[in-house]
Amino acid sequence: MIKIQKNKSLKKFNTWKINSRAKYFCEVETEKDFLEIFDFIKKEKIKYFILGGGSNVVFLNDFYDGLIIKLKNNSIELYDFKKNIEIEAGVILDDLVKFLQQKKIYNMANLTSIPGTVSGAIFGNAGAYGLEIGELVQKVLVFDLKTAKFKEFSQKVCNFSYRNSIFKQSNSRYLIYKVFLKIGETKKEQNLSYTKLNQYLKKKINPNEIRKEIEEIRKEKFGDLNKIRTTGSIFKNAEITNRQFKNIQKILPDIPFWDLDNGKIKIPTGYLLDKLLNIKGKKFGNIKINKDNALVFYATVNVTGKEIFNLIKKIKKNIKKKVNINITSEVIFIK
Numbered sequence: 001m002i003k004i005q006k007n008k009s010l011k012k013f014n015t016w017k018i019n020s021r022a023k024y025f026c027e028v029e030t031e032k033d034f035l036e037i038f039d040f041i042k043k044e045k046i047k048y049f050i051l052g053g054g055s056n057v058v059f060l061n062d063f064y065d066g067l068i069i070k071l072k073n074n075s076i077e078l079y080d081f082k083k084n085i086e087i088e089a090g091v092i093l094d095d096l097v098k099f100l101q102q103k104k105i106y107n108m109a110n111l112t113s114i115p116g117t118v119s120g121a122i123f124g125n126a127g128a129y130g131l132e133i134g135e136l137v138q139k140v141l142v143f144d145l146k147t148a149k150f151k152e153f154s155q156k157v158c159n160f161s162y163r164n165s166i167f168k169q170s171n172s173r174y175l176i177y178k179v180f181l182k183i184g185e186t187k188k189e190q191n192l193s194y195t196k197l198n199q200y201l202k203k204k205i206n207p208n209e210i211r212k213e214i215e216e217i218r219k220e221k222f223g224d225l226n227k228i229r230t231t232g233s234i235f236k237n238a239e240i241t242n243r244q245f246k247n248i249q250k251i252l253p254d255i256p257f258w259d260l261d262n263g264k265i266k267i268p269t270g271y272l273l274d275k276l277l278n279i280k281g282k283k284f285g286n287i288k289i290n291k292d293n294a295l296v297f298y299a300t301v302n303v304t305g306k307e308i309f310n311l312i313k314k315i316k317k318n319i320k321k322k323v324n325i326n327i328t329s330e331v332i333f334i335k
């Protein structure tokens with residue numbers, strides 16, 4: 001039977017360590033738990049939020065007047081001659097990458113050290129150094145919190161795109177329960193094409209070493225999560241029209257860009273923040289901006305969700321004023 005905790009502190013469940021409390025909090029593991037949680041939500045008529053590792057969320061208020069659901073299950077099963085893998089969605093993503101590495105399977109190595117769970121990564125199609133987790137998905141098993149039924153989504157139906165998926169678009173309707181990845185199929189054993197990674201990997205590298213290299217790069221970029229409070233990059237890179245791009249190029253002729261398949265152009269938002277607002281290394285109240293990367297916001301002391309929200313709002317407004325584009329935050333605000 002599920003155990004519902006009341007007035008639960010959420011501080012240790014989010015990487016900004018925001019000191020918010022939830023009216024109700026429950027850890028779930030089995031299919032029976034999911035049905036019980038469904039009944040509880042219906043009976044109490046309350047809002048709910050499914051929390052993974054809390055590495056991409058900001059609690060906006062001191063109190064969440066609803067139920068926080070957290071997945072407890074975390075087993076990994078490798079089958080089909082190492083080609084496919086079934087993962088319970090509560091597994092820590094980096095534990096999965098490490099597990100595969102130990103089995104000499106290296107094609108998830110680019111996702112080394114991304115904090116959080118596999119379910120959180122699927123929800124936001126997490127990615128780094130040229131690989132997004134959605135590329136490896138075979139199917140996802142979910143529990144539908146609207147109908148209390150289990151459903152399977154193929155990779156196509158998951159509709160993955162840049163930091164997006166059907167789960168993100170469905171407003172917490174689906175509780176991601178199990179994820180099936182095709183880890184032996186792709187030829188992208190080591191994707192070293194991404195420039196930032198390449199620049200570090202000048203020497204010819206043994207696949208075994210990619211994980212170690214990435215660990216070092218990321219430690220330098222983000223710092224130690226035990227000491228700082230952050231959700232990593234706070235904004236998504238911007239996808240803009242050709243016309244918007246030409247306008248920005250007039251102001252920033254050297255701005256890097258990538259042509260996208262949908263005809264749009266992707267530009268690094270960090271570059272805009274740096275060149276247009278000059279915020280690298282600056283401090284706004286309790287929030288600091290990384291001295292080398294304008295996208296990475298962090299704090300070393302207590303910070304509230306409102307402070308983070310207001311700073312993001314101000315920066316969005318300033319960018320809009322300077323180059324007339326809307327930038328989008330990567331982090332999810334919980335009201």
Ligand SMILES: Cc1cc2nc3c(=O)[nH]c(=O)nc-3n(C[C@H](O)[C@H](O)[C@H](O)COP(=O)(O)OP(=O)(O)OC[C@H]3O[C@@H](n4cnc5c(N)ncnc54)[C@H](O)[C@@H]3O)c2cc1C
Nearest residue numbers: 052053054055056116117119120121123126127176231232
């Ligand atoms: C230092 C640092 C570096 C980072 N670097 C990267 C990076 O390189 N690339 C990148 O993509 N991200 C990065 N992130 C952001 C974050 O780690 C990822 O978005 C991660 O995948 C979030 O996983 P999580 O389990 O913490 O999800 P949470 O933050 O807990 O939740 C994120 C969303 O997923 C949903 N969710 C979680 N579990 C479930 C479930 N079982 N069912 C349904 N919905 C669910 C939540 O409802 C929420 O909307 C970084 C964060 C930090 C702190």
